[in-house]
Amino acid sequence: xxxxxxxATPLQQKRRKGVFYELFIKHPILTLMIAPAVxxxxxxxYLPMLGIVIAFKDYTYAKGIFGSDWAGFKNFKFLFQTGVIxxxxxxxxxxxxxxxxxxxxxQMTIAVFLSELTNKYFKxxxxxxxxxxxxxxxxxxxxxxxxxxxxxxxVINNVLTSLGLEKVDIMNNPTxxxxxxxxxxxWKGIGYGSIVYLANIMGIDQEIxxxxxxxxxxxxxxxxxxxxxxxxxxxxxLILLSLGNIIRGDFAMFYNLTGNNALLLDVTDxxxxxxxxxLMTMQNxxxxxxxxxxxxxLGFFIIVTVNTIIKKVQPDYTLF
Amino acid sequence: xxxxQSRDExxxxxxxxxxxxxxxxxxxxxxxxxxxGSFMSNEVIVKYGFSLWPEAFSLDAYRLIFxxxxxxxxxxxxTIIVTVCGTLLLLFLCTMTGYVLSRQDYKYRNKFSFYFFxxxxxxxxxxxxxxxxxxxxxxxxxPLIAMITPGIFGYFYVIIIRTYISKIPSxxxxxxxxxxxxxxxxxxxxxxxxxxxxxxxxxxxxxxxFWNDWFNCMLFVSxxxxxxxxxxxxxxxxxxxxxxAVMANANISYTTPPTHTFKLAMTIVTIGPxxxxxxFLQKYFIKGIAVGAVKG
Numbered sequence: 001x002x003x004x005x006x007x008a009t010p011l012q013q014k015r016r017k018g019v020f021y022e023l024f025i026k027h028p029i030l031t032l033m034i035a036p037a038v039x040x041x042x043x044x045x046y047l048p049m050l051g052i053v054i055a056f057k058d059y060t061y062a063k064g065i066f067g068s069d070w071a072g073f074k075n076f077k078f079l080f081q082t083g084v085i086x087x088x089x090x091x092x093x094x095x096x097x098x099x100x101x102x103x104x105x106x107q108m109t110i111a112v113f114l115s116e117l118t119n120k121y122f123k124x125x126x127x128x129x130x131x132x133x134x135x136x137x138x139x140x141x142x143x144x145x146x147x148x149x150x151x152x153x154x155v156i157n158n159v160l161t162s163l164g165l166e167k168v169d170i171m172n173n174p175t176x177x178x179x180x181x182x183x184x185x186x187w188k189g190i191g192y193g194s195i196v197y198l199a200n201i202m203g204i205d206q207e208i209x210x211x212x213x214x215x216x217x218x219x220x221x222x223x224x225x226x227x228x229x230x231x232x233x234x235x236x237x238l239i240l241l242s243l244g245n246i247i248r249g250d251f252a253m254f255y256n257l258t259g260n261n262a263l264l265l266d267v268t269d270x271x272x273x274x275x276x277x278x279l280m281t282m283q284n285x286x287x288x289x290x291x292x293x294x295x296x297x298l299g300f301f302i303i304v305t306v307n308t309i310i311k312k313v314q315p316d317y318t319l320f
Numbered sequence: 321x322x323x324x325q326s327r328d329e330x331x332x333x334x335x336x337x338x339x340x341x342x343x344x345x346x347x348x349x350x351x352x353x354x355x356x357g358s359f360m361s362n363e364v365i366v367k368y369g370f371s372l373w374p375e376a377f378s379l380d381a382y383r384l385i386f387x388x389x390x391x392x393x394x395x396x397x398x399t400i401i402v403t404v405c406g407t408l409l410l411l412f413l414c415t416m417t418g419y420v421l422s423r424q425d426y427k428y429r430n431k432f433s434f435y436f437f438x439x440x441x442x443x444x445x446x447x448x449x450x451x452x453x454x455x456x457x458x459x460x461x462x463p464l465i466a467m468i469t470p471g472i473f474g475y476f477y478v479i480i481i482r483t484y485i486s487k488i489p490s491x492x493x494x495x496x497x498x499x500x501x502x503x504x505x506x507x508x509x510x511x512x513x514x515x516x517x518x519x520x521x522x523x524x525x526x527x528x529x530f531w532n533d534w535f536n537c538m539l540f541v542s543x544x545x546x547x548x549x550x551x552x553x554x555x556x557x558x559x560x561x562x563x564x565a566v567m568a569n570a571n572i573s574y575t576t577p578p579t580h581t582f583k584l585a586m587t588i589v590t591i592g593p594x595x596x597x598x599x600f601l602q603k604y605f606i607k608g609i610a611v612g613a614v615k616g
Contacts, residue, residue, distance in 0.1 A: 019428070022427045022428060023428065027423075027425075027426055027503070029502050029503040029504050030420045030423060030426050030503050032504075033416045033417075033419070033420050033503065033504060033507065034416070034417055034420040034421070034432060036413055036416070036417075037413055037414075037416070037417040037436070037473060037478075038432065038435065040413065040472070040473050041435065041436055041439055041473065043452075043457075044449070044452075044469075044470065044473075045439035045443060045444075046439070047452055048443065048444030048445070048448035048449045048452055049442075049443070049444040049448070050444070050448070051444050051445075051447065051448020051449075051451060051452065052444055052445075052448065054447060054448060054451070061455075064455075065451065106343075109339065110339070110340055110343060113335070113336035113339055113340050114336075114340060116332060116333070116336060117333060117336045117337065117340065118333070119337075122337065122340075122341075125344070126340050126341065126343075126344035127606070128598075128599065128602055129344035129345070129347050129348045130340075130343065130344050130347050131347075131602060131605065131606070132347055132348055132351065132598065133347050133350075134605075135528060135532075135591075135594050135598055136351075136532075136591060136594075137531075137532035137534065137550050137591075138532075138534075139532075139534050139550045139551075139553050139554045139557070140553070140587055140590065140591055142554075142557060143354065143553070143557050143583060143584065143587045144350040144353070144354060146557070146583075147350070147353055147354055147357055147370055147584065148350065148353065148370075150369070150370075152369060153365055153366075153369040153370055153580060154369060154370060155353055155369070155370045155371065155372060157369055158368055158369035158370055158371050158372075159371075159372065161368070161369075187346065187347060187350075190343065190347065191347065192609055195606055195609045195610060196609060196610075196612075198610075199609070199610035218326065218328040218329075219326070219328050219329045219332045220328060220332065223332075244441075251535070252534070252535060256554075259558070272446075275445065275446050275447070276446065279446060279447055279450065285447055285451070288446070288447045289445060289447040289448060291445075292444070292445025292446055292447055292448075293444075293445055295445065296442055296443055296444070296445055297442075299441070299442075300441055300442045303441050304441075320437065
């Protein structure tokens, strides 16, 4: 680690190694400059980690975090015995897998087409249109859902009635909601994602394409044998990132799209919405913390495992 | 030079124009529907529902909003204050941290990096954060602080900034160092001006985050005059109380209150600035996404 200083006296050598010397004597200003962020993260990320003990207690506001009675694993037992944690875990994972697949296919398709199309104005205008949903908040997306899907007033039902067809109750029909959520997620992310892929396609050496053209490769062959293989690292990294986060959900999306509709909970409840609901509506701090801790620990091990496996198989792709 | 397109290429391009075109229309179509709906007469909506084309044009909803705009103006004020303060604080905190972490001679920079990074893969969860914020930091008594502080640091931003600063040739800073400038002066006078492009990118992403945030407002803010835009819109969409509050002080009387159009009109009033600014800011966002993308 440290290089031996040939001309240093023993005293100097000792000082040079000290943490105190490095931080406060050698670079006091740098340390002062990083201090606010260190303090911020300590307060907002590390202090809450102490709150994990709430999961093992019967938390009441009056007694506080450390004064509340110990409950052992009662809160976890409740989560597993009622089976609610399995439901939300499976939902979270299945949704994330669906997002991953649909997002990659949709975003890459758009990016590959955009990279090959030649009409500048078309590309510019469509890219502007594709990126627009990225700027729209999930609250607004909730308004859109109501506008389109509502039983009494929705656009779809309006069109169905004017065609002389029966109205459909989409809002309260659980089976139809997973595709709706996957669709809106795709809708919001397609502009962003296709830019990511497009940027990587633009980074590919044009000479490769020229050479393939001269050799008589068709455009389909060029996409299949040049673009896609060269995008592989990007795709793999994005897949690994999503796998690492497979147990985490987008609370704002689920909460606003479904409008917190209790009829849909079987298919739309994910860990994050469950944690929120048990905190806010059931006021069950301890169980809610337990569910959050379960998510955090599981997520941590998944990320570390994914990373360890990549390190062995393909070190270039490690997440950290 | 006109190149002869092969049949394959023509097919591929036609397919491309169709697929990309349809997807692009899908992306803006919901916006179009909201705009159409907001200009419709409420009675028609109650009878037939929202439609694909503007029918029975009416400005009732907008008239109601602008007749008594106190609530929406309050919400705008809160969102603007939070967005501006939050973004400035985030830029200050993240650039300073990014600069220190970029300094090769700062021996403990990797340890600090790990200190920050670890919190992105493990955390205490929502409840401990909520208890800390409400019981100890008194967020409920300081609504503006409650909406600003949770969002003023992002390790992802720090990494982007650090990467950018690392590419600045050290010869630029060396000469100033010899003149006796300290590290903070180098950061403020040399590094920051050079890093303007990345500041713009990070600033825009962060501003968008603050503008669209509603979660912190929902968690911590109970006083109506401190509702931000998104949360005010959220309450408008989910109950009739906000509209009744506006109606109570309005000078116009309606035979039927424009319940449904009011929601849509409010949505348009909320995203109006974004829709207007979007064409001008778009290219900076695209650049920013590409910066993160190529880095991997």
